[in-house]
Amino acid sequence: MGETSFENICIFHIMDGLRDGLSHFSHPSRAALIYAVTPDSPPRICDPQDLLRGHEPKLRDFYLYSNKWRESAACGSRMHLIERGEPTVDLSGTISLGARSKSMCYQMWFTEEHPDMCSVGPTKRWLEYAAGMLSQNFDTRDVMNLDTAGFMLQHCATHAVRDYIVDERSRQGWLDTQIRVYPFLDAVLGVSGTQEEGAWPRGRVVVVEPSQLDQVRFICRFPAMEQPRLVDIKHVRKLLQAVEETGRVLVSDGQRVLGIAIGPMPGSYLSAQFSGTRGFLRLKDDLVCSFHDGSFHSSNLRANLVQLEEQLLETGMSLESQHSLLQIVSLMVNRVRDRKHGCTLVIDTAEELLTMSGQHFEEPLDLQESxxxxxxxxxxxxDGALHLDARGIKLYGFGCLMDGRSVPGENRARGARFNSALRFTAEHEDIVVIVVSSDRPISIIKNGVELTALCHFDQIGGLSRPPLLAEWIMS
Incomplete structure (x- = not known):
């Protein structure tokens, strides 16, 4: 197999596996790569889904008008990451990671930074795996390994979360640790999927460094011979009932549940907060990721109202009123999602409010009062929609009906709320409708168009040799 053919196939398998894995961990994601095989090679770019389109000026200035990115190009046989302080290019809306090795002089990977990410750390570790796979395969030149490389990158969520936690704890000074992270992560996913008498788990499990346990405020401790092991999922699930809806937590050393405690925890501790069918993993006070449906995810599970914010900017409302309205709408949407019942919010931005059929009040409710x-x-x-006055931040009616004529883009799979909102907003230009589904997704609709519709990117096909960066920019 020729050098060019191997290069094409290698990059294709690794990029396709990376893109697929990140799309399951986050929202649909794209990936791109800028690389140079040797110290003197011109930079090439592989961007099959146009992730980097719009960033041409920055890429041109950094890679074509400057050679700073080639500094320290010579390196040993082991791959090393391009760290802070070294020349790098930062592109808004993207997460990037670069590396150098003997077999691949320079590589810089990019993917999307979604606005609802708990942390970009696990995604960066994923990009590190891709860089390592590319360097390794360019070193061995074994085409038989390429399918395996792509498959491995599809299923790295637990490994990425674990490596990020280990790296962060090391950075905080916990190099000599006795905590094994993998067993804890396995236990978290196991407990999260285990019901007890028909109820999903709620409560908090905290893992504390054994050397710090004397600083934990225990309410009770279990005898050494009766401490449940974390791998005993059913037992841990039963114990969680003792800390539901309280300030108490189950305390573990990473292997066993030692007892029940209260108050602040010492050191760089790990915690899993179970909230029914979903939950959050934290390193001290910082969110690492969420978990639900038997796997880890990057989303913070909060409503993303960026599109609503953009629409409010065009209304002429004061920034203070916009901020207050966004906070109130966000609270209402998240509370509805947490309770798992759907609703529809009709946000009326007109100077003269629309008259809607439904249940009204003698005096509208002031939503700024708790x-x-x-x-x-x-x-x-x-049943029915809530009619909100955006300018006065008041509720004028509930149980309101939305009607209208059929419009393009209706989707029978989305239900009556969604399709009624499409029809209603198509006939009323000063209306923004937020549809909250009982299974948590939200849709923001205006002028008969869903503003929050997810992009479904085409599958990456077989790639020809990635073009030179200079040619890509010129095109």
């Missing part, structure tokens, strides 16, 4: 906001959240359970 008690009335709580009432509005309860009214969201009823």
């Amino acid at each position: 008690s009335q906001l709580k009432l509005a959240c309860s009214l969201a359970k009823l």
